[in-house]
Each structure stands twice: as structure tokens, then as C-alpha cells.
Amino acid sequence: MESTQAVKQRFEIIGNDASLNRAIEKSIRVAPTDISVLVTGESGVGKESLPKIIHALSHRKHAKYIAVNCGAIPEGTIDSELFGHEKGAFTGANQARDGYFKEADGGTIFLDEVGELPLTTQVRLLRVLETGEFIKVGSSKVQKSNVRIVAATNVNMIEAIKENKFREDLYYRLNTVEIHLSPLRERRGDIHLLFRKFASDFALKYKMPTIRLSEKAIKALENCSWPGNIRQLKNVTEQISVLETEREVDEATLLHYLPKSSNLPSVISEEKKGKSDFSNEREILYKVLFDMKNDLNDLKKLTLELMEKENDETFKEDNINLIKKVYGETATEKEFSDESHEEQLEILQFPNQKQPKETEPKLEDPYDYAEDIEEEETLSLQDKEVELIKKSLDRHHGKRKPAADELGISERTLYRKIKQYDL
Ligand SMILES: Nc1ncnc2c1ncn2[C@@H]1O[C@H](COP(=O)(O)OP(=O)(O)OP(=O)(O)O)[C@@H](O)[C@H]1O
Structure with a gap:
């Protein structure tokens, strides 16, 4: 044997x-x-x-x-x-x-x-x-x-x-x-050992000197609760290996990479006491963005069909719920004026989205511009989605069921997203 x-x-x-x-x-x-x-x-x-x-x-x-x-x-x-x-x-x-x-x-x-x-x-x-x-x-x-x-x-x-x-x-x-x-948090003695092994593997893979941790950084690494366990430790080691130019990593640098709040048990317990799990402002904003992505898709669908079927009463009747959802309860009573379109567009501008400068000449073809918006918007929303999922998983110590419930998606969908984004 x-x-x-x-x-x-x-x-x-x-x-x-x-x-x-x-x-x-x-x-x-x-x-x-x-x-x-x-x-x-x-x-x-x-x-x-x-x-x-x-x-x-x-x-x-x-x-x-x-x-x-x-x-x-x-x-x-x-x-x-x-x-x-x-x-x-x-x-x-x-x-x-x-x-x-x-x-x-x-x-x-x-x-x-x-x-x-x-x-x-x-x-x-x-x-x-x-x-x-x-x-x-x-x-x-x-x-x-x-x-x-x-x-x-x-x-x-x-x-x-x-x-x-x-x-x-x-x-x-x-x-x-x-x-x-x-779980990794119950075998703390292995954490630094695993880190060293992964650091040496990534050094070979990316042809760079191996990263090392200061004494204080080792303590911080070992005190982290690692909700995503060894997979997460491996990801963090890879990120540091690739992104840090200084190969001696101190505690302050390491903390940027550790899963937020998972090494702050007091914060976790405070958060858990709250009624909603999305208890801080930033996360509420992310949740809103997440929901807005869906509204945006509805809006696009509606606008496209409206462009094709302008003033078609049957179309409006068929889509009454969608129109109310996107434009509000009174929307069907007023025409979709240029002004209300502009209002909608304003809401859809995200902070990190490239804005056309006022001095820039107006684009001739409105569809080109629309495509630009869509692409960047998808990228930034994807980042938010990843962050939202990560946070929810952190909060629930990597448990997918409560995280999926919190995010309002099925466990199977969450599972696919974890694999898709390699979380
Ligand atoms: N003891 C270990 N030594 C070295 N690498 C490890 C060790 N345990 C896990 N890993 C690495 O961590 C990653 C995650 O491991 P693995 O996929 O086996 O987890 P899992 O428990 O099956 O997760 P899931 O339930 O999400 O499928 C893999 O890349 C694996 O190689």
C-alpha cells in the first residue's frame, strides 16, 4: 500500500x-x-x-x-x-x-x-x-x-x-x-505552505522571480478566513505574482488582495445583524446596477420594436406592462418625446463610462454611438456583476445557496457564473 x-x-x-x-x-x-x-x-x-x-x-x-x-x-x-x-x-x-x-x-x-x-x-x-x-x-x-x-x-x-x-x-x-x-481556515498551518508552492508555480509559469511575504504578511495571510478556500488562495497568489513588481510583499500590499471583510470577523457579524445583507451604500449601488442591466435590456427591446412599429396602437396594447415597467405608470398616456428619451439615456450613463466631450463633433451615425455605449456598458456591468457575486460569496463564506438567494438567481446560474468568471 x-x-x-x-x-x-x-x-x-x-x-x-x-x-x-x-x-x-x-x-x-x-x-x-x-x-x-x-x-x-x-x-x-x-x-x-x-x-x-x-x-x-x-x-x-x-x-x-x-x-x-x-x-x-x-x-x-x-x-x-x-x-x-x-x-x-x-x-x-x-x-x-x-x-x-x-x-x-x-x-x-x-x-x-x-x-x-x-x-x-x-x-x-x-x-x-x-x-x-x-x-x-x-x-x-x-x-x-x-x-x-x-x-x-x-x-x-x-x-x-x-x-x-x-x-x-x-x-x-x-x-x-x-x-x-x-475548510482552509481550519488548517491554518497549511496556508503559507500552499502559498509558497503556488508562488513558485506561478513564477515558473510567468518567468518571474518568486514572490515572498514579510513576517507580518504571513500572519495576515494565515488569519484570513478564505471563504473560497484553496482555489481562492491560488487565485490571490496568481494575482500578486503577476501584478506586483516588488517581489517582497509586505502586509499592506497583501491586504489589497485578500478577500475583503473575511479577515474582519467583527465586521461580518455586524453585517449579519442587519436586515438586509446589502447593508452598505456601495453594495446597494451595485445591486441597483445589477437590476438596471435587466431594465436596460427591456428598454432596448422596447425601443427597437417601437422604432419598427411607430404609433402602432396594437403594439402598445400588447406591451402595456413592459411600457409601464420601463417608462413608469403614466407613460402610455404621453407620447415618447425626445425629452423623455434623453432622460432615460442620462440614467444609463455609468460613472466609469467614456462620455463624449462637449467639444467633440457629434457623430453622424447614431447607431455607431449606440454600439459604443453598449460595449462599454457591458464591460463595466460585468465587473460589477463579478464584484457583487464575490461579495455575496464572501459574506456567506463561499456557500452558494444563501449567496444565490441573496442575489436572486438560481444556484445553478450562480455556479455557472463562478466557473465563467473563475471566481
Ligand atoms: N492540497 C492541495 N495542494 C495543492 N493544490 C490544491 C490542494 N487542494 C486544492 N488545490 C487546488 O485548488 C483548486 C481547487 O481544488 P478543487 O477543484 O479540487 O476543489 P473542489 O473542492 O473540488 O471545489 P468545487 O466543490 O468548487 O468543485 C485546484 O486548482 C486544486 O489543484
Whole structure:
């Protein structure tokens, strides 16, 4: 049996914390068996390494290992991805396709974010786990597959069961052995070790001298609560490696990069006491901008159609709600004069948006100008969106569910945005 140390080296796992060592030892021990394993822990703690260890140290190591991110696959296609489909099973299914269960026959499938699986898929998964049988989408023929499942989740599965989002029988079937990875804030001794490893990797990658921290900066790094865990520490190390010209990083410099408020527990608790989580002015503004983006899209749609269907009464009647939403309750009673258009445009000018100087000649083609606005606006709004999401995640210590609730978007959408913006 390989030693924990050897496994850490082989899989480039950094850290000496007892909880990390225990998780690795457990993985080594269950690897030769076919026991189902559920890896639990917050987002970014390093859950992906454990299924790889389990596969590589098992008798399945010569067959395929497939990692599936259940949260990133749209609900409509997940059954087909996992179990395959027959030709003509749905619109666009021009060819029959094998799913991961067929492809990984004899090997291992890692189901990351298993808590995100739709209930209908959970039923199919339970069947394949219990009997090894599955049916392709659009088929009636039962097929067999011998696959080991390792699943991972960062949501509280007991809560998900209570809320009827996850089947209890499937949970117990997946969770024969649970391996838990602690959040980074509970393994503070590993923080600087990880930082040094990432700093040296990025120095190699970007061909720059390695950054180092002053004593005080090391303390600040270790005292940070790291809501995004190791993923966030890695991102911060990369940012400093690239952006700082001075390779000796002091505390003041480091603080610019640390997740705001996560190293100020008193601020967090004060914020939590407030009724609204968006309790400071800046954040309220961001929230308003976020909402304005949607209004702006509605406005664009309406304006475009108005331009095409000027004075068409049927159009106004059909769009009464949209018109009221965008222009206010009394809007339909007055004409859309030039003045009211200007008012709307004024509201849509964001502070960091380039304004045409008064002395600049007026652009001949109004559409060119409109395109400029749209592009820059999208950029600045995207920044705000990223910041808003980051703040909400910080506030909820990286927990996606309350952050998604706060932002008024689904957990699945938040998940995609985290991946899209690499947060
Ligand atoms: N102990 C470690 N040593 C070195 N790098 C690590 C360690 N743990 C995590 N990482 C790195 O941190 C990043 C995040 O890890 P990983 O993707 O495994 O997290 P996760 O727990 O699966 O997150 P999620 O639940 O969001 O998928 C990866 O780039 C990974 O390589």
C-alpha cells in the first residue's frame, strides 16, 4: 500500500494538516474495494484529488476515469450525457450516442456536485448503482455497466433531503464511506505552505522571480478566513505574482488582495445583524446596477420594436406592462418625446463610462454611438456583476445557496457564473 506521503507527492497535494492526511489515508484504504465514496467539503478545498487517488490505486486503474460536473450540465441533457441516447430520442439527436456509464465500463465515474442532479436522473443513478443496469434515453433496451462511483458535494445533503431535492435512498447508497475535507481556515498551518508552492508555480509559469511575504504578511495571510478556500488562495497568489513588481510583499500590499471583510470577523457579524445583507451604500449601488442591466435590456427591446412599429396602437396594447415597467405608470398616456428619451439615456450613463466631450463633433451615425455605449456598458456591468457575486460569496463564506438567494438567481446560474468568471 502506498504511503500518504508518496500519494501526496504523486498527486501534487500540499499540506500536512492531520485532517488532510486522514482524508488521504481513507482514500488509500477504500481504493482497492468497490465501496461508494462521498467526498464532502466546501467549494475549493481540493475534493477533486481524492477520486483520482481512489481510481489510480484501484484495480480499475487501466479502465477509464471520467469526471462529470453535475452542476454544469443543463438539466435537459444530463440523462443523455450519463446514459447515452438513441437516434431520434429528442430534437437534434441525429445519431445514437453512448453515455459516460458505457464509456467508463470497468472504470470510475466521479460525480462532482452530485447534489445538483435532477430528481429524475437520481432515479436512474440509483438503479445503475443497485443493479448495474441502465437504459439509454429513447430506448427500451436494458444495458449493463460495471462502474465505481465516487461522488462529491459541497452542499448539506441532509438539508437537501429535507427539502426534497435529493433522494434519501440514493444518499445512503452513495455515502457508504464519507471522506471530509476541512475548510482552509481550519488548517491554518497549511496556508503559507500552499502559498509558497503556488508562488513558485506561478513564477515558473510567468518567468518571474518568486514572490515572498514579510513576517507580518504571513500572519495576515494565515488569519484570513478564505471563504473560497484553496482555489481562492491560488487565485490571490496568481494575482500578486503577476501584478506586483516588488517581489517582497509586505502586509499592506497583501491586504489589497485578500478577500475583503473575511479577515474582519467583527465586521461580518455586524453585517449579519442587519436586515438586509446589502447593508452598505456601495453594495446597494451595485445591486441597483445589477437590476438596471435587466431594465436596460427591456428598454432596448422596447425601443427597437417601437422604432419598427411607430404609433402602432396594437403594439402598445400588447406591451402595456413592459411600457409601464420601463417608462413608469403614466407613460402610455404621453407620447415618447425626445425629452423623455434623453432622460432615460442620462440614467444609463455609468460613472466609469467614456462620455463624449462637449467639444467633440457629434457623430453622424447614431447607431455607431449606440454600439459604443453598449460595449462599454457591458464591460463595466460585468465587473460589477463579478464584484457583487464575490461579495455575496464572501459574506456567506463561499456557500452558494444563501449567496444565490441573496442575489436572486438560481444556484445553478450562480455556479455557472463562478466557473465563467473563475471566481
Ligand atoms: N492540497 C492541495 N495542494 C495543492 N493544490 C490544491 C490542494 N487542494 C486544492 N488545490 C487546488 O485548488 C483548486 C481547487 O481544488 P478543487 O477543484 O479540487 O476543489 P473542489 O473542492 O473540488 O471545489 P468545487 O466543490 O468548487 O468543485 C485546484 O486548482 C486544486 O489543484
